Amino acid sequence: MIAAPTPHLAVDLERMQANIARVAEAATARGIALRPHAKTHKTIEIGRMQLAAGAHGLTVATVGEAEALAEGGLDDLFIAYPLWIDAGRAARLSALAARGAAVSVGVDSVEGVARLVHAGLAGRIAVRVEVDAGHHRSGCAPAAAGEVASAAAQAGVEVEGVFSFPGHAYAPDAREQAARDEAHALTTAMLAMRAAGVDPMVVSGGSTPSFDASLGLDSPVTELRPGVSVFGDAQxxxxxxxxxxxxxxxxxxxxxxxxxxxxxxxxxxxxxxxxxxxxxxxxxxxxxxxxxxxxxxxxxxxxxxxxxxxxxxxxxxxxxxxxxxxxxxxxxxxxxxxxxxxxxxxxxxxxxxxxxxx
Amino acid sequence: MIAAPTPHLAVDLERMQANIARVAEAATARGIALRPHAKTHKTIEIGRMQLAAGAHGLTVATVGEAEALAEGGLDDLFIAYPLWIDAGRAARLSALAARGAAVSVGVDSVEGVARLVHAGLAGRIAVRVEVDAGHHRSGCAPAAAGEVASAAAQAGVEVEGVFSFPGHAYAPDAREQAARDEAHALTTAMLAMRAAGVDPMVVSGGSTPSFDASLGLDSPVTELRPGVSVFGDAQxxxxxxxxxxxxxxxxxxxxxxxxxxxxxxxxxxxxxxxxxxxxxxxxxxxxxxxxxxxxxxxxxxxxxxxxxxxxxxxxxxxxxxxxxxxxxxxxxxxxxxxxxxxxxxxxxxxxxxxxxxx
Missing domain, CATH: 2.40.37.20 (D-serine dehydratase-like domain)
Structure with a gap:
């Protein structure tokens, strides 16, 4: 192997493996499933190491990321994004399901559910309802999760659960509050879904900065999706x-x-x-x-x-x-x-x- | 051609061609050569259009960009960067020269000149001395340009000229002052080089925001290197x-x-x-x-x-x-x-x- 010209991105293998192990052990010790966000590394080899260390599957942000990972044999994937399903995306998601990949997608509106049903994906692709835990990006209000979930269930779409991303943890001294906000939002959403007759099997939270705080809380979370922790960075x-x-x-x-x-x-x-x-x-x-x-x-x-x-x-x-x-x-x-x-x-x-x- | 999924980057061909023509005509009207910075588009087809509209060559920032463009037949290239020449870069620059590409590189220190000579590139690769025009990034002080140029000339390296990048034009109401700063720095550098016995054939300035102001000045500039103007952007x-x-x-x-x-x-x-x-x-x-x-x-x-x-x-x-x-x-x-x-x-x-x- 010859030396690489600068600039290049260099992975310290030993440190990365220690990071993967540390996060996996922390989640396992609390009985929480791990589904690391692969948007950070986008790399088959690293995804395999995360699964070998105990992750239940991987998270991605786009259909294209799901395709690239499935190509490499990593095919238990959650697309944590409120996809707007057009004909092209529907065909690609169908192709992933047809090859045996277990793919679920985010949804944050009744209209989004309708698109998915219209595209013929009911029964092929499960959904998780996205709720806003305080980052104010996508995600419906937690109390509205029941409405979205029941629209899906009534249309024959499997509702796997609920998820959020507490991105407001990316600020100084904000990690613990963001984890509490997320636990509160997910609890509200879970109750709203149950009231609407849909019991969420997966209650999924996210983010590297809020990870430790989430583990220490009394929270309904059954799964966490840290991304950056595999490498760390200056932030x-x-x-x-x-x-x-x-x-x-x-x-x-x-x-x-x-x-x-x-x-x-x-x-x-x-x-x-x-x-x-x-x-x-x-x-x-x-x-x-x-x-x-x-x-x-x-x-x-x-x-x-x-x-x-x-x-x-x-x-x-x-x-x-x-x-x-x-x-x-x-x-x-x-x-x-x-x-x-x-x-x-x-x-x-x-x-x-x-x-x-x- | 099928529709592209979102998100994708879309070029409005008619507008881009108008931008290329407008910039080329403005430079030509002032008798100034144009060497657009291809780091903006990195695309063979667009480079060809810029040359067809009258550009004398293209600017790039790295050896890798030079290789990619030369591969597509665009081989009059200035690498506007004070490269630190190691064995790998020396071999790649030699290979470019051997295939007939006209490549010149930036240099901003006597040590940089020595590296180039040590790597056996004297007589194969011309240099342009980089001077700091107020952006305070790379580039020697304008008055030091003579020292760097004469080190090169004495070692048998062809000194093609001098260049700067007035990046401090990227701020509100800063464009005209930055163009004046650049004209002043290039004049100082030119005089220092002449005093050291090296007459710069090319006096090259840069930047999209300072472009119009540079054309309107009494300036020693013989060449300009705008990049972003081919597309424009929100900045x-x-x-x-x-x-x-x-x-x-x-x-x-x-x-x-x-x-x-x-x-x-x-x-x-x-x-x-x-x-x-x-x-x-x-x-x-x-x-x-x-x-x-x-x-x-x-x-x-x-x-x-x-x-x-x-x-x-x-x-x-x-x-x-x-x-x-x-x-x-x-x-x-x-x-x-x-x-x-x-x-x-x-x-x-x-x-x-x-x-x-x-």
Missing amino acids: QWELGSARQEEIALTCHATVVSHAGGRLVLDAGSKVLGPDRAAWATGHGRLLDHPDARIVQLSEHHAVVEMPDALPALGSVVRVVPNHVCIAVNMVDELVVYDRGDDALPAARWRVAARGRNA | QWELGSARQEEIALTCHATVVSHAGGRLVLDAGSKVLGPDRAAWATGHGRLLDHPDARIVQLSEHHAVVEMPDALPALGSVVRVVPNHVCIAVNMVDELVVYDRGDDALPAARWRVAARGRNA
Whole structure:
């Protein structure tokens, strides 16, 4: 295996396996099923490791991601998205079901149920009702879950359960409240569904930052869907939901300039991703220089300020992207290093579902 | 040609051709050469159109982009980046030169020159000295351009000229000052190079927002390298450097939810790009609803607030990404529509240099 040119995304295999094991053990200890969100890695090899560690299946966001994973034999999939079913998507979902994949999809409106029925998917594809747990994105109001669920049940659509995504956990000191909000929303939804005559078998919650808090709550959750925890990233590091020594994916980048007395790296927003939350301390971090910050990011340059002496021109540094899901989606392969041996990669894994937005 | 599923990036062919022609005519009228930055489109078909309209060559940011374009026959290329030449990059640049491509690269330090010479590229690859025109990224101080240029010349490296990128034009009301800063920096650099015995043939400036202002100045610029102007995007719309009716690339997205009385679209940061400058009014715009704003963006959801009545569930809207270069780099193909006929695409173009970061 030859050395990879910079910039490239590098996986620390040992750390990643430890992350997979830690999350699986924590869920198992509470009797909660794990269905990791594969949008983070989009990679067959990693999905297999998550299942081997005890995950019951995987979560995806799009039909295209489901197709790419099923192609690799990972076919117990929940598409956690209120899909609007047109003829093309109906045919693709039918094809997945026909090949034996167990696929369920999100739905957050009576109209969405009607589309699914109109497309002939009743009896072939199960649904889970999406409720808004405080992130205010998609998802019906928790109290409306009964209406959506009973519309589905009456039309012959199997209602597998209810789910939410507490995305408002992505803010400083917000993780515990977001987990409580989600538990409350899912309880309300579950009661509304039962009142409408539909008993949700699966009550599914999400998110890496809220994961630990969700496990510690008295909550109706039967399943959790963390994504980022497989790698960690600078956002999780800053939120306190990943420790520095747990970060398993970095971008290897070369120092190309010392212009202006700062470090300029050949990794930019086209490999790190341009994500920068309002609360982030910069555009990314350096794994081996915790006090360094990317203060300026363009497509192929990261400008770094750091109190330490600048690494030499031509040296390689490890950059922690702010949001790893975006970074992974921009590369065709992940370069895998084993046991910290950074000289030569042990493997290259194809990002099989990269770019599968539709 | 069948309809493409949403979300997908759609090119309005007529508008794009008008943009290419307008920029080419403006440069030609001032006797300034045009070398558009192909990082924006990464597409062979569009590069060919730019050359047919009068561009003298194309600009790229990486060796990988140069390889992908040369593969498609576009081989007069300037890599506008202070490459750090290792053995792998040296071999790849040599291979490009051996196949007859005219490739020049950026350099901003004496050490960078030494690397290039050490790698055996003197006499095969020309350089342009990069100077900092106020964006404070890479590029040496303008007065130091002579030192870098004479190091190159003395080592037998052809010094083609000098260049800068006035990226600080990407801010409200900053375009004219940035163009003046660039003209000043390039003048200083040119004089420093001449004093060191190296006469720069090419004096190259950049950027879409500063383009018009650069043309209007008394400036030493002999070449300009706008990128985004081929498509326009929400940033340029808000900066005043693209008009609404010039925007030639949008993301076609489906309305999947009306949750919370807002529009939720199936286009998220994995197709629009997560870019949001501090001065941007949102995470993206809707082309046909100028008062609408994307107020919340996640990987597969855009949440839109708008004063107009919400478009119906299932309808398709046209989203203008904030930064088109990032959006294009996340998709494998561009779907091309001719004469505003949105029912069926006229062509699909491969984003040939997508992901070529190294």
